Amino acid sequence: MVLHEAVNRAGGRAWSFHDARLDRVIDNGNHLVLSGNAEVLAHCDRIGTTPLLDIAPRAELPFLDLARGDRWLLRLPSGLRDLVTGGLRLPPGTALSLAADTRRLLCADARATVAHAIPGRGPAWIRVWEPLSLAVLNAPPETAAAAPLAEVLRRTLLRGGAASRPITMPQGLGPTLVDPALARLARRGVHLALRRPLTGLEARGDRITALRFASGEVALGPDDAAIFALPPEALSRLLDLPMPGPGQSILNAHFRVDPEVAARMPPLLGLVSGLSHWVFRRGDVLSVTVSAAESCIDASDAEAPEARIWREVAQAAGTDAPPLASRVIRARAATAEVTPAARAARPPLKPYANLALAGDWLSGALPETIEAALLSGRAAARSIEA
Numbered sequence: 001m002v003l004h005e006a007v008n009r010a011g012g013r014a015w016s017f018h019d020a021r022l023d024r025v026i027d028n029g030n031h032l033v034l035s036g037n038a039e040v041l042a043h044c045d046r047i048g049t050t051p052l053l054d055i056a057p058r059a060e061l062p063f064l065d066l067a068r069g070d071r072w073l074l075r076l077p078s079g080l081r082d083l084v085t086g087g088l089r090l091p092p093g094t095a096l097s098l099a100a101d102t103r104r105l106l107c108a109d110a111r112a113t114v115a116h117a118i119p120g121r122g123p124a125w126i127r128v129w130e131p132l133s134l135a136v137l138n139a140p141p142e143t144a145a146a147a148p149l150a151e152v153l154r155r156t157l158l159r160g161g162a163a164s165r166p167i168t169m170p171q172g173l174g175p176t177l178v179d180p181a182l183a184r185l186a187r188r189g190v191h192l193a194l195r196r197p198l199t200g201l202e203a204r205g206d207r208i209t210a211l212r213f214a215s216g217e218v219a220l221g222p223d224d225a226a227i228f229a230l231p232p233e234a235l236s237r238l239l240d241l242p243m244p245g246p247g248q249s250i251l252n253a254h255f256r257v258d259p260e261v262a263a264r265m266p267p268l269l270g271l272v273s274g275l276s277h278w279v280f281r282r283g284d285v286l287s288v289t290v291s292a293a294e295s296c297i298d299a300s301d302a303e304a305p306e307a308r309i310w311r312e313v314a315q316a317a318g319t320d321a322p323p324l325a326s327r328v329i330r331a332r333a334a335t336a337e338v339t340p341a342a343r344a345a346r347p348p349l350k351p352y353a354n355l356a357l358a359g360d361w362l363s364g365a366l367p368e369t370i371e372a373a374l375l376s377g378r379a380a381a382r383s384i385e386a
């Protein structure tokens with residue numbers, strides 16, 4: 001079995017590297033998973049990295065409203081007893097509308113955007129629905145499909161605290177999710193062929209018969225099969241099928257700070273009413289995520305996004321000192337388009353009898369996440385084996 005990869009490293013959109021400017025190992029972008037992401041937990045269990053996961057003891061997230069200075073805690077109870085003893089904490093002013101909004105979101109049809117499904121524009125919109133749409137769908141609620149957000153809620157927050165505990169990976173995405181998986185594949189005899197972009201395929205009838213690479217062709221025998229786990233723009237060059245277009249970018253700004261400043265920050269902080277959306281603390285590095293960056297960054301603003309993001313972090317951490325070093329990484333088209341029309345334009349999962357498609361954007365109901373990528377990969381493998 002051969003795993004062909006276009007670039008010189010595995011991991012795709014989830015990878016870690018040593019950044020010389022920060023002199024720290026960082027991830028290309030902050031990744032958050034929740035304890036309800038059963039497939040991520042199962043993956044880490046299989047590859048032996050469960051001890052590397054930092055699973056928060058409670059399902060709670062602190063938030064700061066940068067414009068008003070308000071701070072609050074979002075906390076979900078871990079059971080009935082916890083609920084009765086005050087374990088549920090919601091953002092201020094949201095309690096009345098959240099239940100009705102959630103019902104509307106869960107009932108929304110496949111053509112609805114988040115903004116169509118949820119009519120109110122009060123505190124719950126600013127403090128829950130807009131941040132959730134940006135974080136989970138990497139798209140503003142006005143364009144993002146409601147259905148994938150509803151599916152994430154069903155699998156995590158609506159199952160209570162046990163399925164909603166934040167999980168981070170202090171050692172980085174590479175050491176936690178990728179490198180041990182490659183080692184496991186190698187032990188099972190899988191050959192990893194790097195810098196080998198697939199450029200075409202040959203097909204006869206309902207089967208593909210060869211894979212084309214710059215370095216030559218690989219013929220497929222009658223018992224051979226392939227899985228293409230590719231982003232839509234790469235797949236569109238190989239198959240003449242409808243595909244979603246590119247979605248928005250995600251900007252991550254990493255700041256190395258004095259350890260005392262870092263220690264004032266929680267491991268994870270949600271921000272509203274500013275440019276920054278989340279601050280992750282890893283050692284003495286504070287890493288900020290701006291999702292759907294095209295929608296959020298005003299191109300006419302004279303101030304560079306990095307300077308504005310740092311001001312917001314400094315406000316949250318209560319410091320006047322500048323960062324010791326910084327690095328900004330923009331992941332262009334970090335996810336595929338997630339409008340209702342784009343979701344409907346996804347190709348069939350088995351275009352040929354011996355070819356299955358995988359990738360986070362093809363996992364059915366979920367949006368593009370690690371959980372979705374793993375689920376879709378396993379489903380593709382099962383469909384090939386069947």
Ligand SMILES: Cc1cc2nc3c(=O)[nH]c(=O)nc-3n(C[C@H](O)[C@H](O)[C@H](O)COP(=O)(O)OP(=O)(O)OC[C@H]3O[C@@H](n4cnc5c(N)ncnc54)[C@H](O)[C@@H]3O)c2cc1C
Pocket residue numbers: 004005006007010011012013014028029030031032033196197198199229230231234250252331334335358359360361368369370371373
């Ligand atoms: C900045 C950022 C932040 C994110 N935050 C989160 C988060 O908080 N939580 C979360 O769960 N998810 C998050 N995600 C999404 C997560 O990274 C993806 O869902 C996941 O990595 C997708 O995996 P995949 O294997 O489906 O696709 P990819 O990771 O895109 O892998 C596709 C692979 O195909 C290769 N390839 C492309 N063309 C060819 C070709 N022609 N031949 C051979 N190989 C090819 C690519 O090089 C790549 O390695 C984030 C993504 C980004 C970019």
